[in-house]
Amino acid sequence: MIARRLVTRTMSAGAYYGFLAFVMIAALGPIVWIMVSSFKTNPQILSNGSFLPHPATAAGYRNVFTEVHLQTALVNTFIYAAGGTAGAVLAGFLAAYPTSRLTFPGRHLMTVVFSVALAVPIVGLIVPEFFIEKDLGLFDSKLGLILFYAAMFFPLSFVIQRAFLVSLPFEIEEAAMLDGAGYFKILGRVVAPLAVPGLATVAVLVFIFIWNEYFFAQLLTISFGNLNIQVTLAEFRSAFQRDTTAQLAGTTIAMLVPITAFLGLQRYVIAGLTAGSSR
Amino acid sequence: MASITYEHVTKRFDESPAVDDLNIEVADGEFLVLVGPSGCGKTTALRMLAGLEEITSGRILIGDRVVNNVAPGARNVAMVFQSYALYPHMTVYDNLAFSLRNFDVPKPEIERRVQEAAKVLELGEYLKRKPKQLSGGQRQRVALGRAIVREPSAFLMDEPLSNLDAALRVQTRAEILKLQQRLDTTTIYVTHDQVEAMTMGDRIAVMSRGVLQQIGSPEELYTRPANTFVAKFIGSPAMNLLPSRELGLESAGQLAGFRPEHVELGNGRTGSAHYQANVEVVEYLGDEQLAHLRLGDHDIVVKLPVEPRLQAGSQKTFSVPLHKVLLFDETTTHAVGTAA
Numbered sequence: 001m002i003a004r005r006l007v008t009r010t011m012s013a014g015a016y017y018g019f020l021a022f023v024m025i026a027a028l029g030p031i032v033w034i035m036v037s038s039f040k041t042n043p044q045i046l047s048n049g050s051f052l053p054h055p056a057t058a059a060g061y062r063n064v065f066t067e068v069h070l071q072t073a074l075v076n077t078f079i080y081a082a083g084g085t086a087g088a089v090l091a092g093f094l095a096a097y098p099t100s101r102l103t104f105p106g107r108h109l110m111t112v113v114f115s116v117a118l119a120v121p122i123v124g125l126i127v128p129e130f131f132i133e134k135d136l137g138l139f140d141s142k143l144g145l146i147l148f149y150a151a152m153f154f155p156l157s158f159v160i161q162r163a164f165l166v167s168l169p170f171e172i173e174e175a176a177m178l179d180g181a182g183y184f185k186i187l188g189r190v191v192a193p194l195a196v197p198g199l200a201t202v203a204v205l206v207f208i209f210i211w212n213e214y215f216f217a218q219l220l221t222i223s224f225g226n227l228n229i230q231v232t233l234a235e236f237r238s239a240f241q242r243d244t245t246a247q248l249a250g251t252t253i254a255m256l257v258p259i260t261a262f263l264g265l266q267r268y269v270i271a272g273l274t275a276g277s278s279r
Numbered sequence: 280m281a282s283i284t285y286e287h288v289t290k291r292f293d294e295s296p297a298v299d300d301l302n303i304e305v306a307d308g309e310f311l312v313l314v315g316p317s318g319c320g321k322t323t324a325l326r327m328l329a330g331l332e333e334i335t336s337g338r339i340l341i342g343d344r345v346v347n348n349v350a351p352g353a354r355n356v357a358m359v360f361q362s363y364a365l366y367p368h369m370t371v372y373d374n375l376a377f378s379l380r381n382f383d384v385p386k387p388e389i390e391r392r393v394q395e396a397a398k399v400l401e402l403g404e405y406l407k408r409k410p411k412q413l414s415g416g417q418r419q420r421v422a423l424g425r426a427i428v429r430e431p432s433a434f435l436m437d438e439p440l441s442n443l444d445a446a447l448r449v450q451t452r453a454e455i456l457k458l459q460q461r462l463d464t465t466t467i468y469v470t471h472d473q474v475e476a477m478t479m480g481d482r483i484a485v486m487s488r489g490v491l492q493q494i495g496s497p498e499e500l501y502t503r504p505a506n507t508f509v510a511k512f513i514g515s516p517a518m519n520l521l522p523s524r525e526l527g528l529e530s531a532g533q534l535a536g537f538r539p540e541h542v543e544l545g546n547g548r549t550g551s552a553h554y555q556a557n558v559e560v561v562e563y564l565g566d567e568q569l570a571h572l573r574l575g576d577h578d579i580v581v582k583l584p585v586e587p588r589l590q591a592g593s594q595k596t597f598s599v600p601l602h603k604v605l606l607f608d609e610t611t612t613h614a615v616g617t618a619a
Contacts, residue, residue, distance in 0.1 A: 169362065169364070171360045172366060174329075174331050174351070174358075174360070174364065175360060175365075175366075176377070177331070177350075177351040177352055178329060178330075178351045178352060178354075178356070178357065178358050178378075179377050179378035179381055179425070179429075180352035180378055180382050181352065185381065189377075193368040194367065194368060
């Protein structure tokens with residue numbers, strides 16, 4: 001009886017870990033393949049030969065900067081991601097604080113309206129966004145795309161930061177009030193430092209989303225000087241189809257930035273995403 | 280320093296009164312304890328004084344100044360919170376200096392006041408630490424320090440000892456008292472612990488369901504409670520209350536109240552009420568014994584010298600001097616005098 005239970009338990013554990021291993025390989029396999037293959041020559045990639053590059057070459061990385069000028073796209077993407085993130089985080093914080101900490105008429109309605117924006121299908125925004133940007137003279141400009149990203153990720157920023165702020169104790173702010181701090185001083189000197197995990201969570205997520213964003217970048221920018229890295233890589237694929245090595249090198253570079261950002265700040269991200277789940 | 284006045288102060292949350300027509304005058308330099316069970320409105324009364332809750336009606340004065348519409352920071356009061364509410368991202372020094380910087384106090388003066396508070400509260404070696412690196416008692420002292428550096432008109436303390444263990448609580452209680460006497464600053468101290476109230480307050484205000492039941496010196500509240508609520512709330516073990524006829528008193532419609540320590544074993548002297556009761560449980564406390572008695576349908580607690588030892592299950596005669604028996608109207612619960 002006990003032996004049978006042991007066998008059943010071992011089999012269940014085996015199936016469980018087997019499933020997890022499969023999911024992990026499915027998730028990480030393509031990423032590892034891209035990184036490794038970016039050091040192969042084009043014939044090596046196409047020949048379906050060994051997994052590891054033999055011999056290894058950095059030609060793809062050289063080509064992606066000399067032929068495609070990926071550095072321009074990298075700088076652009078960084079500007080979009082940093083600007084859009086700053087806008088979304090700041091606007092989200094300024095909206096999340098009063099709706100989570102103050103009492104005023106319309107607070108709940110405001111919270112619902114800001115949050116429900118998350119449910120709007122992105123594709124539905126194509127036409128209005130295009131005309132808004134065009135009418136405001138922001139089409140195909142860096143500022144236009146930054147503002148668009150800040151607005152696009154505002155609801156996500158609002159929802160996460162509000163969940164975090166709700167869990168902060170009120171008494172600290174009350175102590176600051178009695179200590180003579182005004183609204184903005186409380187916000188900047190007391191609440192914001194305590195909300196760092198929430199702010200960091202939003203910042204990392206939004207930065208990564210904007211870094212990887214292709215759809216609206218392709219819709220709202222056309223000149224080479226304004227393209228982001230995703231659009232540049234996609235256009236590069238159609239223009240230089242045969243240089244697969246360079247394409248994989250470009251993809252590797254594009255992946256490294258968000259992966260590094262996430263690994264560096266994952267402690268905050270996990271704290272922020274689980275805010276309010278326990279006391 | 281300043282006097283504090285509550286004039287017909289009422290606070291309603293969704294139509295139900297949390298504080299109902301509160302009238303209290305606290306003299307300059309006085310230590311007043313607001314005491315009562317959870318939900319009695321004592322913290323709400325304190326928070327209204329601090330400016331953290333709006334007043335539904337009435338007036339609050341600090342000195343001669345009505346502060347109903349004055350912002351919390353402009354009332355010149357300092358509050359010690361139950362949770363201490365220290366700024367976790369700031370050092371102890373910055374916690375102490377935060378309010379002074381907000382009020383644009385010159386740097387040398389900030390330094391002087393912080394160092395002085397640190398010296399008084401023995402926090403000197405912790406000034407560079409963050410609150411999470413301190414023990415509960417040290418955090419509590421930082422919270423006190425944050426209040427005293429302000430040199431405010433009044434200290435408001437909301438159950439500041441409730442997070443400390445029993446030994447530290449007794450020690451800190453004495454430290455707060457010494458500090459208050461030294462600074463001579465008007466203090467309003469909220470607690471649900473009647474021992475704290477009795478030992479600390481110049482006067483005690485007892486509240487129940489938002490209503491002030493009685494205000495007076497600890498002795499006054501103990502010996503002459505205004506009603507059965509105060510009689511039961513002040514004193515540990517609580518005052519015994521039972522219909523007066525159970526003690527053979529000819530006062531219909533009244534409750535007789537007597538303290539456990541006023542009971543004697545035996546028939547007692549002339550002018551005593553006596554009764555027979557079953558001893559149910561005896562708690563031996565070393566220097567005295569607490570006996571839980573059953574008299575008819577009523578439970579009675581008596582505090583007696585340790586000898587002769589009572590045995591559970593026995594039946595004994597007990598007596599209480601009539602001048603120690605307080606009478607309360609059964610309907611209104613108000614005190615009507617003594618049985619003597």
